[in-house]
Amino acid sequence: MLLKIHYLDEANAREIAKWNYDPPYDFYNLNPKEIEQNIQYFLDFQNNFYGIFAEPRKFIGYCSFGKDGQVPGGNYSTPGLDIGMGICPNLTGHGRGRCYAATVLNFAQQMFAPVIVRVTIAAFNQRALQVWYGVGFHCVDTFEHQYLGVPFVILVRETDHVSKAEW
Numbered sequence: 618m619l620l621k622i623h624y625l626d627e628a629n630a631r632e633i634a635k636w637n638y639d640p641p642y643d644f645y646n647l648n649p650k651e652i653e654q655n656i657q658y659f660l661d662f663q664n665n666f667y668g669i670f671a672e673p674r675k676f677i678g679y680c681s682f683g684k685d686g687q688v689p690g691g692n693y694s695t696p697g698l699d700i701g702m703g704i705c706p707n708l709t710g711h712g713r714g715r716c717y718a719a720t721v722l723n724f725a726q727q728m729f730a731p732v733i734v735r736v737t738i739a740a741f742n743q744r745a746l747q748v749w750y751g752v753g754f755h756c757v758d759t760f761e762h763q764y765l766g767v768p769f770v771i772l773v774r775e776t777d778h779v780s781k782a783e784w
């Protein structure tokens with residue numbers, strides 16, 4: 618599947634704000650009372666949100682780079698580019714997670730040239746963990762969310778030797 622990454626428009630942002638995952642992934646559902654605030658958040662350039670599109674322009678998910686990918690309570694004292702990612706609920710679980718992650722990592726490399734890339738994943742989310750392990754990340758820390766008490770895992774990978782063939 619050929620994927621492209623570029624800026625989100627308001628319709629894309631509105632779609633994300635209304636996504637509805639089935640349990641246990643409903644953890645990622647956003648508050649329906651805060652749709653407009655969330656749309657503004659996604660569209661704010663400072664938050665570095667981008668859309669993932671299947672050719673020609675089918676919006677299938679988003680990725681984010683920087684603080685948005687950090688979770689309260691985590692230790693982010695070492696340098697690293699934090700990555701967030703979410704795929705439209707009806708496209709999840711179809712075995713394409715590594716393909717999405719590889720596309721996002723290539724884009725991150727072109728845009729930000731990080732030495733270290735980092736993701737923070739809820740420990741229950743084995744599906745997401747498998748994806749990031751599958752593209753070469755490894756666990757460096759675990760912690761509990763500062764407000765929710767939910768366990769999270771921080772994973773990193775060095776990018777100097779990133780090559781598409783490895784994925």
Ligand SMILES: CC(C)(COP(=O)(O)OP(=O)(O)OC[C@H]1O[C@@H](n2cnc3c(N)ncnc32)[C@H](O)[C@@H]1OP(=O)(O)O)[C@@H](O)C(=O)NCCC(=O)NCCS
Nearest residue numbers: 645702703704709710711712713714715743744745747748
């Ligand atoms: C996380 C996400 C990007 C993964 O993409 P996906 O296309 O749904 O993932 P896949 O279907 O490729 O599944 C990934 C792997 O997890 C495995 N898996 C699926 N459900 C699983 C479960 N309950 N327990 C263990 N492994 C599971 C799959 O078999 C697959 O393994 P493989 O790569 O060895 O074949 C997507 O599900 C998503 O956006 N989810 C909602 C948001 C989210 O979870 N965010 C977390 C931060 S990335």
